[in-house]
Amino acid sequence: MIDFKELLIRCPRIGSMPTLDLQGKWLDEIGFTVGTSVSISYQDSCLTLCTNPTTTNNFSVLQVISKRVRHRPRTHLIIDYFLLKKYGFKVGDKVGLTLSPNMIQINKINTFTTVA
Numbered sequence: 001m002i003d004f005k006e007l008l009i010r011c012p013r014i015g016s017m018p019t020l021d022l023q024g025k026w027l028d029e030i031g032f033t034v035g036t037s038v039s040i041s042y043q044d045s046c047l048t049l050c051t052n053p054t055t056t057n058n059f060s061v062l063q064v065i066s067k068r069v070r071h072r073p074r075t076h077l078i079i080d081y082f083l084l085k086k087y088g089f090k091v092g093d094k095v096g097l098t099l100s101p102n103m104i105q106i107n108k109i110n111t112f113t114t115v116a
Contacts, residue, residue, distance in 0.1 A: 005097040006109060009081075009089055018091045020079040022104070027064065027075045031102040034075055038062040042087050047106040049077070 005026075011018045022032075031051050032038065040062065041048050049062070066073045081091075089095065089108065098105040 003099055005099065007095055007097065009084060009091055009093045009095060011091060018081040018084070020084060020089075020095065020106070022077040022079070022097070023067075023074055025075070026099070027077060030099050030104070032064050032075065032077060032104070034064055034066045034073075036064045038064060038077065040083070045088075045107060047079075047084075047087055047089075049079075049104040049106070051102040 007020065007022075009018055009020050012021065027033075032049075036051050038049050038051055041050070062077060062079065065076050065078075067076045084090070089106075094109045096107050096109045098107070
């Protein structure tokens, strides 16, 4: 299983809102299956997505969906720009995803920091 991923916050198309689009089989592998509700919390510069919420101070709830990519279903979790902007993320930011069962933690990656 994958433990860490790097992604870029970007605009999918000209004129559309920026998003952080998480997609692929790895979401299923860590418990983010289609139809699962995902709670979001923010603490200490870290955006945390959970399928099994352990706190009551969650900001919002997202839904894991299935989209067709090249005529095949693919698991998607899309975080919109309003949520990202509220917590200081912007277009062009490189983010690191720390993955564990039923949890994804999202942090900004400093361009001068190396991940070991």
